[in-house]
Amino acid sequence: MFGKEEVCAYLDERGVRYERVDHEAVFTMEGMAALELPFADEVVKNLFLRDDKKRNYYLVVMPEDKPANLKALRRTLEARPLRFASEDDLAAILGVRAGAVTPFGVLHDAEGKVQVVFDEDLRDQAAVGIHPNDNTATLRMPLPDLLALFDDRAVPYRFVPMEAPEAAPSAE
Numbered sequence: 001m002f003g004k005e006e007v008c009a010y011l012d013e014r015g016v017r018y019e020r021v022d023h024e025a026v027f028t029m030e031g032m033a034a035l036e037l038p039f040a041d042e043v044v045k046n047l048f049l050r051d052d053k054k055r056n057y058y059l060v061v062m063p064e065d066k067p068a069n070l071k072a073l074r075r076t077l078e079a080r081p082l083r084f085a086s087e088d089d090l091a092a093i094l095g096v097r098a099g100a101v102t103p104f105g106v107l108h109d110a111e112g113k114v115q116v117v118f119d120e121d122l123r124d125q126a127a128v129g130i131h132p133n134d135n136t137a138t139l140r141m142p143l144p145d146l147l148a149l150f151d152d153r154a155v156p157y158r159f160v161p162m163e164a165p166e167a168a169p170s171a172e
């Protein structure tokens with residue numbers, strides 16, 4: 001099981017530089033913002049989605065302030081209708097609970113069920129702020145190092161453009 005300390009030990013073994021901030025448990029992006037982390041602008045939002053037949057699972061990584069548009073993402077991924085994965089799926093596949101969804105969860109995905117999908121807007125971001133499989137700490141680490149970990153473990157990932165939801169028409 002890769003908990004907070006095991007994730008950090010794994011990164012240490014691989015020589016990955018990271019900054020760690022331990023904090024109270026947070027369950028929402030609003031809670032993260034309230035922490036006022038020194039790297040708050042690099043913290044990302046992580047969504048664990050599945051298709052309606054539970055055949056494909058997606059860990060979506062996107063800017064924390066960008067609203068998710070699941071219909072547009074479905075079209076981009078050429079997927080069946082998307083839904084949020086259940087608490088049971090979170091625990092069984094990623095080994096985490098709600099509020100602690102993170103790209104490090106794929107370290108638990110022994111069956112290779114999960115595809116990691118990054119918003120194209122993150123491609124040139126130098127670092128990301130993510131939980132180490134526990135929502136009582138946040139790590140800032142170089143994005144290229146995270147991608148190298150995925151490459152080493154044969155975790156499929158890709159960058160895709162993610163549209164924001166269209167604003168509702170205003171009443172005139």
